[in-house]
Amino acid sequence: MTFNPDAEIQSGNTRSGGGGGMLPRGGGGGRIALGGGGGCLLLVIVIVFTLMGGNPMDLLGGGGTQTEAASSGEGGALEQCSTGEDANTDDKCLVQGVVESADSLWAQLGPDSGIEFREPQAVIFSDQVQTGCGAATSDVGPFYCPADQTIYVDDSFFGDLQSRFGADGGQFAKMYVVAHEYGHHIQNLSGTMSKVDHQETGPQSGGVRLELQADCYAGVWANHASTTTDDNGVTMLQPLTDQDIQSALSAASAVGDDHIQGDVSGGQVQPETWTHGSSEQRQNWFMTGYQEGTVEACDTFGADSV
Numbered sequence: 399m400t401f402n403p404d405a406e407i408q409s410g411n412t413r414s415g416g417g418g419g420m421l422p423r424g425g426g427g428g429r430i431a432l433g434g435g436g437g438c439l440l441l442v443i444v445i446v447f448t449l450m451g452g453n454p455m456d457l458l459g460g461g462g463t464q465t466e467a468a469s470s471g472e473g474g475a476l477e478q479c480s481t482g483e484d485a486n487t488d489d490k491c492l493v494q495g496v497v498e499s500a501d502s503l504w505a506q507l508g509p510d511s512g513i514e515f516r517e518p519q520a521v522i523f524s525d526q527v528q529t530g531c532g533a534a535t536s537d538v539g540p541f542y543c544p545a546d547q548t549i550y551v552d553d554s555f556f557g558d559l560q561s562r563f564g565a566d567g568g569q570f571a572k573m574y575v576v577a578h579e580y581g582h583h584i585q586n587l588s589g590t591m592s593k594v595d596h597q598e599t600g601p602q603s604g605g606v607r608l609e610l611q612a613d614c615y616a617g618v619w620a621n622h623a624s625t626t627t628d629d630n631g632v633t634m635l636q637p638l639t640d641q642d643i644q645s646a647l648s649a650a651s652a653v654g655d656d657h658i659q660g661d662v663s664g665g666q667v668q669p670e671t672w673t674h675g676s677s678e679q680r681q682n683w684f685m686t687g688y689q690e691g692t693v694e695a696c697d698t699f700g701a702d703s704v
Contacts, residue, residue: 401482617687
């Protein structure tokens with residue numbers, strides 16, 4: 399899937415942020431440090447936990463009690479991102495474009511489903527960033543912070559998604575990641591996120607159902623993406639191709655818990671520890687959202703089995 403070159407993707411909600419010196423320590427805002435003999439494995443665990451919306455502070459023992467409205471650090475508007483052509487050639491602009499497209503869609507679907515819709519913020523960072531959920535480094539990958547209603551995307555992650563985790567590197571694999579994080583924003587607005595016991599693990603756990611619902615919401619966006627329009631009524635994205643769908647499915651498979659535990663880290667697959675779902679589960683729920691195109695189809699909590 400590609401953006402229409404003439405579509406407008408300018409945004410007041412997406413900006414660059416982070417970078418610079420050491421983040422403050424203490425009070426739940428300390429810098430995440432990955433090191434020691436288990437550093438590589440821990441890096442994999444952190445990325446899979448936070449890639450699809452987990453709070454990195456929950457995993458690493460940070461406080462997560464801050465409620466600041468936005469992240470700190472140098473940065474500003476992505477002035478280079480104004481058209482769909484920019485989104486087709488610059489990953490930062492791609493993130494901004496997907497968020498703008500999702501804004502257009504969920505402003506309609508949200509109220510129809512009883513959700514009081516508010517647009518999220520998005521921050522594209524490198525190295526490190528301060529968030530409403532605490533401090534994070536680029537090691538944690540993309541995540542959504544409910545405290546400041548912001549999607550955070552490390553600008554180097556998409557390369558890792560292909561080289562380390564095995565996604566095909568297509569544009570729609572990247573879009574799937576952003577659309578999934580946007581799905582967590584919808585869960586936050588609906589109150590679903592706050593009702594889940596994030597300590598529970600396993601293939602049928604509440605945490606896995608939360609992640610699979612966000613996958614499904616990403617599929618719903620994919621279903622409607624080529625009908626979303628900019629402020630001038632110009633269609634933002636071109637229709638999906640079969641190759642686009644395969645690209646999204648490659649990303650969903652790449653971040654499955656079984657794939658991470660076995661193929662990526664070289665360990666044993668332990669379903670009882672899963673927090674996001676298997677590759678098959680993630681692919682299936684993305685396709686459910688894509689094929690049905692409705693919020694109601696994404697009721698992972700009402701399903702007997704996911």
